Structure formats: structure tokens, C-alpha cells
Amino acid sequence: xxxxxxxxxxxxxxxxxxxxxxxxxxxxxxxxxxxxITSWSPVLASYFNPYEKITISEYSDDEKFRKNKLFDVxxxxxxxxxxxxxxxxxxxxxxxxxxTHLSLDEHQEVVDNSFHGYRMRxxxxxxxxxxxxxxxxxxxxxxxxxxxxxxxxxxHRPFVLNSYLPDIIQQGRELIAKNRRRRLFTNAERGNxxxxxxxxxxxxxxxxxxxxxxxxxxxxxxxxxxxxxxxxHSRVGKAWKRGYLLYGPPGTGKSSLISAMAHFLGYDVYDLxxxxxxxxxxxxxxxxxxxxxxIIVIEDIHAIEDELTTRSKRKKETNGDELQxxxxxxxxxxxTLSGLLNLIDGLWSSFGGERIFVLxxxxxxxxxxxxxxxxxxxxxxxMSYCRFDAFKVFAKNYxxxxxxxxxxxxQQLLDGTNMTPAEVAHNLMPxxxxxxxxxxxxxxxxxxxxxxxxxxxxxxxxxxxxxxxxQKRARWGNMC
Ligand SMILES: Nc1ncnc2c1ncn2[C@@H]1O[C@H](COP(=O)(O)OP(=O)(O)OP(=O)(O)O)[C@@H](O)[C@H]1O
Ligand SMILES: [Mg+2]
Numbered sequence: 001x002x003x004x005x006x007x008x009x010x011x012x013x014x015x016x017x018x019x020x021x022x023x024x025x026x027x028x029x030x031x032x033x034x035x036x037i038t039s040w041s042p043v044l045a046s047y048f049n050p051y052e053k054i055t056i057s058e059y060s061d062d063e064k065f066r067k068n069k070l071f072d073v074x075x076x077x078x079x080x081x082x083x084x085x086x087x088x089x090x091x092x093x094x095x096x097x098x099x100t101h102l103s104l105d106e107h108q109e110v111v112d113n114s115f116h117g118y119r120m121r122x123x124x125x126x127x128x129x130x131x132x133x134x135x136x137x138x139x140x141x142x143x144x145x146x147x148x149x150x151x152x153x154x155x156h157r158p159f160v161l162n163s164y165l166p167d168i169i170q171q172g173r174e175l176i177a178k179n180r181r182r183r184l185f186t187n188a189e190r191g192n193x194x195x196x197x198x199x200x201x202x203x204x205x206x207x208x209x210x211x212x213x214x215x216x217x218x219x220x221x222x223x224x225x226x227x228x229x230x231x232x233h234s235r236v237g238k239a240w241k242r243g244y245l246l247y248g249p250p251g252t253g254k255s256s257l258i259s260a261m262a263h264f265l266g267y268d269v270y271d272l273x274x275x276x277x278x279x280x281x282x283x284x285x286x287x288x289x290x291x292x293x294x295i296i297v298i299e300d301i302h303a304i305e306d307e308l309t310t311r312s313k314r315k316k317e318t319n320g321d322e323l324q325x326x327x328x329x330x331x332x333x334x335x336t337l338s339g340l341l342n343l344i345d346g347l348w349s350s351f352g353g354e355r356i357f358v359l360x361x362x363x364x365x366x367x368x369x370x371x372x373x374x375x376x377x378x379x380x381x382x383m384s385y386c387r388f389d390a391f392k393v394f395a396k397n398y399x400x401x402x403x404x405x406x407x408x409x410x411q412q413l414l415d416g417t418n419m420t421p422a423e424v425a426h427n428l429m430p431x432x433x434x435x436x437x438x439x440x441x442x443x444x445x446x447x448x449x450x451x452x453x454x455x456x457x458x459x460x461x462x463x464x465x466x467x468x469x470x471q472k473r474a475r476w477g478n479m480c
Pocket of ligand 1 (some may be wrong): 208209210211249250251252253254255256257362383421422423425
């Protein structure tokens with residue numbers, strides 16, 4: 001029914017009377033009425049509005065600098081499931097795999113119908129990152145942050161909370177794990193310590209690694225046990241972590257072994273440059289910032305350990321003015337060996353699950369026993385000179401052969417000689433223009449080199465392999 005002119009006139013005069021009454025009310029009554037309207041209006045609006053919203057911000061509310069993991073999970077899910085019919089998309093060429101990645105553009109909506117026909121509307125919006133704080137850091141772009149908003153009908157609330165959200169979180173996580181490229185991190189500092197990363201591209205795997213087959217299998221089994229050991233570790237009250245010490249001369253494959261471990265487990269690698277960390281506090285922050293399923297590597301630990309030990313000794317031995325000066329210097333340089341030990345196996349070592357520590361050294365005998373004791377370094381792996389078993393792996397990978405008449409001579413020479421795997425690999429690589437059969441040429445070159453004295457030291461190659469003495473072995477405990 002269309003309202004008549006009289007009705008409109010009556011409505012107009014009613015409004016006029018209300019306005020007159022309103023203006024004649026005393027100030028305090030006006031304020032009370034305004035407060036009442038303000039507090040009741042959202043309740044009334046929600047009563048009449050049949051929709052509910054859930055907002056997922058890009059950054060955590062408590063810690064504005066910490067990313068909300070759920071945001072990435074939702075973004076990944078939406079990217080894979082429901083981009084069809086969306087008007088505005090964003091395209092990026094990924095640094096990691098050179099593929100084109102499409103994603104929802106800002107202020108765009110997408111509808112997810114994939115759950116039994118329920119209409120789930122997702123909207124990508126942008127808000128100020130510091131809307132509740134008084135500080136603004138950086139330029140304006142830095143202060144903006146995105147959020148996803150899920151809008152659904154009120155009657156679907158139980159479905160959304162009990163089925164839809166848990167399901168898409170699981171699917172998003174699985175997709176992230178499937179698409180994940182492994183990464184190599186290194187520490188950096190700009191006022192505070194943080195990690196930067198590049199895609200992990202080291203090609204060495206257990207198949208390409210030339211080492212004693214028995215040791216290799218033992219290590220693979222150990223890694224498998226560790227990976228499946230979540231329940232075991234919580235049952236026996238141990239942090240879910242494991243330490244490996246790799247020792248041996250340069251060029252025997254310590255770094256290659258770390259790569260093989262990362263490929264085998266599917267973990268990221270955090271290569272910690274301890275020399276650029278100047279406080280235990282910074283070190284702790286870096287450890288806490290590592291993710292689960294990661295290998296934390298400290299290479300050439302003997303050099304760093306020497307430095308840390310010298311620092312604390314110098315501190316103890318100095319008196320008076322000198323001490324004062326040193327104190328000032330060490331105010332900044334406060335990474336201590338005990339700080340490191342505490343993180344590897346101490347109160348702070350349970351900072352997160354499923355982490356592996358790998359230390360490498362060329363000088364096993366210079367390490368502090370506390371650093372390599374069982375529990376900190378659970379397995380000590382000697383990476384040694386190339387023996388015939390390891391050579392066969394190279395022959396297969398580099399020359400694609402399982403046997404050759406020169407193998408007998410090579411076996412005798414290798415077993416009585418100290419040649420590193422790096423040198424063997426170098427000799428097996430074809431060089432220059434191919435005039436002759438590569439295989440014969442490479443093997444003959446290897447035999448020739450094995451008969452020559454060591455190029456670097458000039459010493460005959462038959463010097464004994466440098467190993468820790470028996471007493472030291474006993475002192476350091478069980479070595480693998
Ligand atoms: N055991 C091995 N199996 C396969 N390749 C090896 C092995 N050892 C060395 N190599 C080859 O030699 C090169 C150097 O090896 P790697 O960097 O792993 O040695 P390292 O023990 O870490 O040396 P450093 O002590 O100098 O860091 C590698 O790129 C690889 O090609
Ligand atoms: Mg190395």
C-alpha cells in the first residue's frame with residue numbers, strides 16, 4: 001500500500017514533535033539517551049542482521065610483528081579452491097620455483113561453495129597495522145596489513161566452527177607442506193637478529209654421497225627413528241631434538257652430508273654464523289625463531305669455540321683498568337660457550353620440537369668435551385679419506401660404471417693412501433675436448449694422482465689418518 005499525503009504529513013509532524021522534545025531535554029538526560037542508543041544499536045543490528053563474520057588478520061594482535069599462520073593457511077586454501085568467477089586477481093612470479101602464482105586481489109570477494117553447497121563468502125581487506133597503537137614505523141605501506149573476512153549465515157555457525165574451519169585449515173596446511181620448497185637460512189642483523197633465506201638448491205643426496213656404506217645406513221636409520229620419534233621423546237621426557245657432530249679433514253663431505261640429511265628428512269637448513277652474533281640474548285632469539293622440521297648448522301665449531309673460550313679466559317685473567325676496558329667491550333660481545341651449550345642441551349633446548357643440530361669441525365681434538373657429550377651431540381660421524389667402497393659410489397655417479405680393469409690398482413692405492421673424496425671427485429670429472437674414452441682417461445688420471453705426493457703439503461700420501469687418540473676417545477665417550 002502506498003502511503004497517502006496525509007500519512008506523510010502525520011509522520012512529519014511526529015518527527016517534528018520528537019525533535020522538539022529531544023532539544024528540550026536537559027543535557028544529562030541527552031547524554032544518557034545517546035549512550036543507551038550507542039550501546040544498543042550493535043545488539044539491534046545483529047538481531048536483524050542474519051550474517052556473522054570471522055576476521056583473520058595477517059599479524060597477531062598480541063605481537064604486532066608476528067605473522068598469523070592462519071592467514072597463510074587460508075590464503076593457500078583459497079588460492080587452490082575457489083578462484084573461479086573472481087573478477088580481480090593478482091599474479092606473481094615466484095622466486096622459489098619460477099611458477100606464476102595467482103592470488104585474490106585486495107578488496108575482492110570470493111565464494112566457496114565446495115562444502116555441501118553452503119555459501120561461504122571470503123573477502124580480502126586491508127587495515128592499518130597500528131590502528132590500536134600510537135607508534136608508526138616506516139612508510140605508510142609498511143603500516144598497512146591485510147585480513148581475510150569470512151561471512152556466513154547465522155544458522156551455519158556450528159557447521160563453520162566444527163567442520164568448515166577445521167577442514168580448510170587441514171587442507172591449507174597439507175597444500176603448504178606439498179608446495180613447500182626447502183630453504184637455506186642464514187642470520188642477519190639490523191638492530192635485532194633475524195633470518196633471511198634463499199631456496200635450498202644443494203644437489204648432494206645420500207645417493208651421491210661417497211662414504212662407508214655401513215656408516216651411511218646407520219645414519220639413515222638413526223634419522224628415520226628420530227623423525228618418527230615424537231611419542232617416544234615425550235614418553236621418556238626428552239626434548240625432540242638430536243645432535244650430530246661431523247668431523248674430518250677438509251673436502252671429506254661434511255657439508256655434502258648436511259645436504260643429504262636435509263633432502264632425506266625434507267627439513268629446512270639454518271646455517272648459523274656465530275661470529276656475527278654478539279650476545280647470548282641474540283643467540284637465543286635466533287634459536288627461538290627457527291621453525292620446526294629444521295637442521296641448525298654451526299660449521300667449523302672448533303674455531304668459534306676457541307674464540308669463545310679465549311674470550312672468557314681473558315676476562316678471568318685481567319685486572320683493574322684493563323678489566324674495566326674489557327668489560328665495556330664485552331658488554332656487547334657476550335656470546336658464551338655456556339650460552340650455546342644451554343641452547344643445544346639445557347633449559348633452553350626445549351624451545352621447539354623436531355630440530356636437529358649439526359656441528360662440523362676439522363679438529364675434533366680441540367673441542368670442549370662438554371660440547372660434544374652424549375645428549376648434545378648424540379652421534380659423532382667421522383668423514384674420512386676416500387676408500388674403495390666410497391670410490392665405487394663416485395665411479396657409478398660420475399662415470400656410470402660398476403667395474404673396470406683399473407679398479408684393482410685403484411683399490412690398492414686408495415686403501416693405502418689419504419686422498420679426500422673432493423680430490424677423487426675432481427679427478428673423475430672429464431676435462432677438455434673428448435679425444436679418448438672419458439672413463440679410461442679419468443681413471444688413469446686418478447691412478448697417476450694417487451701415485452704422486454700430496455699437492456698441497458708435498459708429503460707422501462701414505463701419512464696416517466689423523467684421528468683422536470684412544471685416551472681422548474675414552475674421555476669423550478662413545479663415538480660412532
Ligand atoms: N663424501 C663425499 N661424497 C660426495 N662428494 C664429496 C664427498 N666429499 C667431498 N665431495 C665433493 O667435494 C666437494 C667438497 O665437499 P664438502 O664441502 O662437502 O666438504 P667438507 O668436508 O664440508 O669440507 P670443508 O671442511 O672444507 O668445509 C663437494 O662439492 C663434493 O663435490
Ligand atoms: Mg664444509
